[in-house]
Amino acid sequence: MxxxxxxxxxxxxxxxxxxxxxxxxxxxxxxxxxxxxxxxxxxxxxxxxxxxxxxxxxxxxxxxxxxxxxxxxxxxxxxxxxxxxxxxxFSKMNRILKFDEKNLLIEAEPGVITGRIIDICESRGLFYPPDPASLKNSTIGGNVSENAGGPRCFKYGVTSDYVMAVEGFLMNGEKVKFGSYSIKDVSGYDIKKLIVGSEGTLIVISKIVLKVIPKPESRILIRVEFNSLKAGADFIMKIIRFNLSPSVLEFIDKTSLDAVNKYLRTENERDTKSIVILELDGSSGDVNNKLKSLKRLALESGVNDIKIADNTAEMEELWSIRRNLSPAISNLKPKKINEDIAVPIGKVSDTIEYISGLADEYDMCIVMFGHLGDGNIHTNIMIDPADKRELENSKIILDKIFKYVVSVKGTISGEHGIGLSKKEYLGYQYSKTEIDIFRKIKSVFDPDNLLNPGKIF
Ligand SMILES: Cc1cc2nc3c(=O)[nH]c(=O)nc-3n(C[C@H](O)[C@H](O)[C@H](O)COP(=O)(O)OP(=O)(O)OC[C@H]3O[C@@H](n4cnc5c(N)ncnc54)[C@H](O)[C@@H]3O)c2cc1C
Known part of the structure; x- marks a missing residue:
């Protein structure tokens, strides 16, 4: 037909x-x-x-x-x-079906914009932590399907940590639901966890039940600047080791900073080579104690400058570099090859050095930033696709980076998923037998391979 x-x-x-x-x-x-x-x-x-x-x-x-x-x-x-x-x-299925404050649960249709969930929680003194930087445009259905993360995930976990249940439809139109409204649930296989992050290949999600948590009493944002890349990465390791558990732990390298300065027409006055942005939250006493320790660790790491914000306007100002990163780096070259590798936290510093080494060796522009607390390094290879040398080098570099992250027991994707753009590299991380298991699982849900075909493998 x-x-x-x-x-x-x-x-x-x-x-x-x-x-x-x-x-x-x-x-x-x-x-x-x-x-x-x-x-x-x-x-x-x-x-x-x-x-x-x-x-x-x-x-x-x-x-x-x-x-x-x-x-x-x-x-x-x-x-x-x-x-x-x-x-x-799913733009027309964008209703919050129920806000159950007694059980700290939200029932939502998949088309609800992520930021709306965060704002509604905030207005009721509650907190939904997963906050992808795309939260003003992404939907909760997309977040669940990609198991999205974000700056706050280091302390609070990723989307899957907040999904209690999912409802949806198999490709043949039959309704299914997995998970429950109870915190503990070990009845049957944990198919809900399998669906979270399945990139729209197993079921069409029609309803999501999310857990929310009480909002922390106090929050401060801190921006710490260093005059070497390594000092910034090492400071992050100290923060983790010292158990300061910041709710945000973001890293920005010098290339990113230069791009933002150019974009905002500002200056890098102190010759800063790396920036760490942290958020501390909890009771006021707890936050103050952690801030004292943080300042000491920053001094030990050779801090260049430190700024602290405890109100919305000041936080906006400190966050401006991070928020302007995406448009700023897009100005560097016509095309951005955006990867979201993740490595064990003890390998973050080595990985950053390895990738900067590749940038030098191949004379290429590579911008790194991201949620380094959870080992997630957003690595952007900036190229002009009309430049044959840059195009060829980007392929070689990408290949080397993926091989490197797998060799240190990391993953080729920390939060964006495999989809189309990384499917040719899945075999670096998984054997043929393992990928065959993925295929067999898909065929149980969708035997004719009609739901989002051509993705992941
Ligand atoms: C500027 C920018 C910043 C970003 N920052 C982050 C970040 O910090 N952290 C992060 O994790 N990601 C980030 N992302 C990536 C992206 O925003 C996330 O992957 C997000 O979850 C995508 O949501 P979406 O609604 O746009 O989904 P889409 O792109 O529309 O779809 C994503 C996948 O979900 C599937 N899907 C969507 N709805 C359903 C449904 N109802 N049922 C079944 N499958 C469905 C689709 O088929 C597709 O495979 C960023 C992207 C941009 C552009």
Missing amino acids: DIKNISDLLRNSIGSSKIKTSEEFLLSYSYDATGIKKNPDIVAFPENESDISNILKIASKFKIPVTPRGGGVGYSGGSVPVQGGIVMA
């Missing part, structure tokens, strides 16, 4: 306003933050569970691929419909 007939069937089934096939819709739902593009044939906007089920039943019957999509700000091509077919976009 051709696409015209499929779209007619879908319109008859769930209503014509929820099905789009015009060029501008196909284009708008063809890419994510990687810039990889492929037009779908149809964009469907389910408004409730029965719409999801009906779309999937039709797609399944006529063997049409379906790619779920949240905010479309993924960094691995996960929501790009590489095999065409239907993009199922």
Whole structure:
């Protein structure tokens, strides 16, 4: 059956306003933050569970691929419909279904924007910690599917630590639910954990139950500057060893800092070569005690400058370098190859040095920053794709970096997922037998390989 007939069937089934096939819709739902593009044939906007089920039943019957999509700000091509077919976009399923303050639980549809969940919790004296930097555009469905992390994850954990239960649909349109509303739950296999981070390849998620926690009484943000890369990375190791458990532990290298200074038209007055941004939270007494220890560790590490903020305006000011990083580094070269490797924390410093060495050896611009407390180093190889030398070198460097992280028992992706952009490297981390197990698991959920096909492996 051709696409015209499929779209007619879908319109008859769930209503014509929820099905789009015009060029501008196909284009708008063809890419994510990687810039990889492929037009779908149809964009469907389910408004409730029965719409999801009906779309999937039709797609399944006529063997049409379906790619779920949240905010479309993924960094691995996960929501790009590489095999065409239907993009199922969740912008109309964006309701918070229940805020259960007694049980500290939220029931949400997948299209709720992450930042809205964080803000609603904040307004009720509660706290939802996972805070990807994309939180103003990403959805909770996308976060669950990628098991998103963020600056606060060092202390508070990643999305999977807050998902109590998921509900959704198999590719054949049948409803399933995994997990429970209880903190302890060991009945059956932990399929909920398998679905979190499965990149939209196992089920279409229709409802998520999240755990929230009480908001810490006090919070301060600290920016510490060093005049060597190593001093900054070593300071981070001291913070971890000393058990100061900051709620944010972010690292910025000199190339990133120079890019932000250029972008904001500011100066690097103290010749700073690395910056560590930390947030301490807890009771006021606890925060003050930790701050004293932190200052001492900073002095021992040869600190260049230290700034402390305890109100929103000052925090905004201290956070400005980190917040402006993405647009600033995009100004350095036309293309950014954005990787999110993660290594055991004891290997962070060596890994940063290894990658800076590669940048020098190949005369390339590599920008590093990220959530170093959990070993997650955002590594951006900046290139001009029209420059053959840079293009070739970026491939060699990428290959070396992935081999290196696997050799130190790290991972090729800490939080962005494999999707399309890293699937050719999955074999560096897993054997053929192991990848075959992934394939078999997928076929249990989706035997015809129609749900988000072409991703991960
Ligand atoms: C500037 C910027 C900063 C970022 N910072 C971070 C960061 O700090 N930490 C981090 O972890 N990531 C970060 N990311 C990556 C990205 O934002 C996250 O991966 C986020 O979770 C993607 O959410 P999304 O709603 O845009 O999902 P999409 O990109 O739309 O989709 C991501 C995946 O989820 C699947 N999916 C979406 N909805 C559903 C559903 N209902 N059912 C089943 N599958 C579904 C899709 O098929 C796809 O495979 C950043 C991205 C950008 C552009």
